Amino acid sequence: MLRLRNEQLTIWDSILPKEVLELSPELKTVDRLLDDERFMEPFLSHWNIRIGRPTVPVETYLRLMFLKFCYGFGYETLVSEVSDSIKWRRFCRVDLDALVPHSTTLIKLSQKYGDEIIEDLNKKLVTKASQEQMTRNRRLRTDTTVTESNVHYPTDAHLLADAVKTITRQANRLCDQVSGTVPKMRNRFRSTKKRILEIGKTLKRRSHEAVQEVRNITDKLVDKAIETISDAHRIMDKVEETWGEQISPALKNTIEKLDKLIHTTDKIVNQTLQVNSGKTHIPQRVISLYDPDARPIQKGKLKNPTEFGYKTEITENEDRLVTDYKIHIGNPSDESLLLGTVRRHIENTGRIPYAVATDRGYSSGKNEAALTELGIKRISIPKKGKKTQKRQTHERQRWFRRLQAWRAGGEGTISILKRKYGLGRSLLRGHRGVSIWVGFGILTYNLRKLAAMN
Incomplete structure (x- = not known):
């Protein structure tokens, strides 16, 4: 039976002093953001079951997963740390005289709820931030990276x-x-x-x-x-x-x-x-028995010429809020991804961006024409190959160069997501598992970003 909230009051709510129950400014803001009823809608639409044993309250599950990806805890460490902290128990809505949900329960819930619900939660957070004018959406930048699978080097x-x-x-x-x-x-x-x-x-x-x-x-x-x-x-x-x-x-x-x-x-x-037999180019090469969806991906890096995992596409606005993400099997060309990315950004934010900036991997005449049709005024995408004099003059314009300089800042966001929020290597297997892992990492990043802005 799906349980959304833990509404039962305990005697500790009236006995303990306010100083003990007071949350930090960041946790207080995150708690307020997650209290929005719209975050319960994905769970109600997919898992509104009225029979069986009561589940872990959804509000508790979401807050526990926020702490896990915020501090990089394992499931067992997460349960141990929350059990020992009154403030974290308060934040996660776990009573002082109750047990914190077991680590295996959290693992099973993550697999049960799946990647679609996590993607829905991210969309609703971006929509909420846009509607309440917590963030601006005049500019958009997008880039791709590789989220590696947790596998040994494949031979x-x-x-x-x-x-x-x-x-x-x-x-x-x-x-x-x-x-x-x-x-x-x-x-x-x-x-x-x-x-x-x-x-x-x-x-x-x-x-x-x-x-x-x-x-x-x-x-x-x-x-x-x-x-x-x-x-x-x-x-x-x-x-x-x-x-x-x-x-x-x-x-x-x-x-x-x-x-x-x-x-x-x-x-x-x-x-x-x-x-x-001599054929070394195999398009759908399997690199792991345990993660058959993972693929070898070459991004032209000197340090890691070949990475093994999934291609992750990340889109953000000028406030560095991630407005859209997508996990791709294999290594589809960036050029083929741009239009879908911009459309999802518009759908999530409810606004057509004034400017779009990407690297030259997204460059094509078809893409620029399609973005112009969508109503985007400034398109800063360097052209591949040899450029005409007219194109060189176009790319030397001040606004074009400023957008390219701003676009380079997206590498910093990717670095933070990989180093701090787990996007460098997924500990869940398969396309579905990696989507869950990346989705929670981005949800945690966005919640902390909005908490810092507000």
């Missing part, structure tokens, strides 16, 4: 070894659930480990022959992975044949997980065979 050999281990464990777990009526899978851990160690020793030679040897060893790992997949299919078929329609939900869930692992491993096997 085909290590991915195959991970696949063999994970499928074996999941298949044996399935055998345990059916009380040993199906024989367990053969353990290939030791042989895969030997192949990985062989690769490490071979690569020390740094010769062309060593590269060919590594490919031969990788072929052996491919064979091990194919054998493991075959054994897993045999076990699943045997379980379904034995249990038929009497398969329990828990057993069905294990089979679905195993089937998903096999499907991802098939992709890894196919891309490894392509690489060994």
Whole structure:
């Protein structure tokens, strides 16, 4: 049963002195912002269930997640810190004689509510700030960055070894659930480990022959992975044949997980065979068995030529409030994203910006024409490639150069979001998980920004 607020008063509200219950100016402003009823609407529209046990109050959940991303706590540390602080309990609307929600409860609630609700909350906060004139929206700047997945550096050999281990464990777990009526899978851990160690020793030679040897060893790992997949299919078929329609939900869930692992491993096997045959450019390359949506992304950085994760698009106004964000799988061109970004900004703020500033990655005649049609007066996007004399004169204008100087400040916002609010690396997996993680980071940043402005 969905519970929005904790409205029960306790004796502590009247006994404790006001100095103990008084919140800091920032928390007081954030508390006032989150008290708006519009932040309850996404939860009511998606999860308005009137049966079952009462959930953690939505107002408590939102405030706990704000503290988590504000201070970079883990879930267990968050629960411990809030339990020990009277003021944080007061802010989160947790009674002094009540338990703070358990860390696993918060994890499950984040997965349950999903990325759509978090995106809705960010939109409503931006709309509220615009309607109440807390922020200006005359200028817009947008840029993209990479939110990395929490995975080790991917190589085909290590991915195959991970696949063999994970499928074996999941298949044996399935055998345990059916009380040993199906024989367990053969353990290939030791042989895969030997192949990985062989690769490490071979690569020390740094010769062309060593590269060919590594490919031969990788072929052996491919064979091990194919054998493991075959054994897993045999076990699943045997379980379904034995249990038929009497398969329990828990057993069905294990089979679905195993089937998903096999499907991802098939992709890894196919891309490894392509690489060994000489084809190194694979558009939808899988880089993790546990995060199959993540992709290798090259942004032209000297320090990190290739990053592994998701492309994150961030749009902000002149008050450095993030008015829109989007998580993309792979590396779509910036040029194809601009128009959708500006339209979402207009929808969220309710106002057409006077000026738009981006880097040259967004440059195209089609984009500039479309922005002009939307009613934008100043468009500061440097043109790619060779420029005509007319274009050079246009880009030397004072307003164009001032907008470009202002646009460079967006790199600072991205740096803060990555360093302080968790956008550098997501600890949740999959496109949905990364969207939840980034959404909460941006919501926390926006709340603190509005609190500082007011």
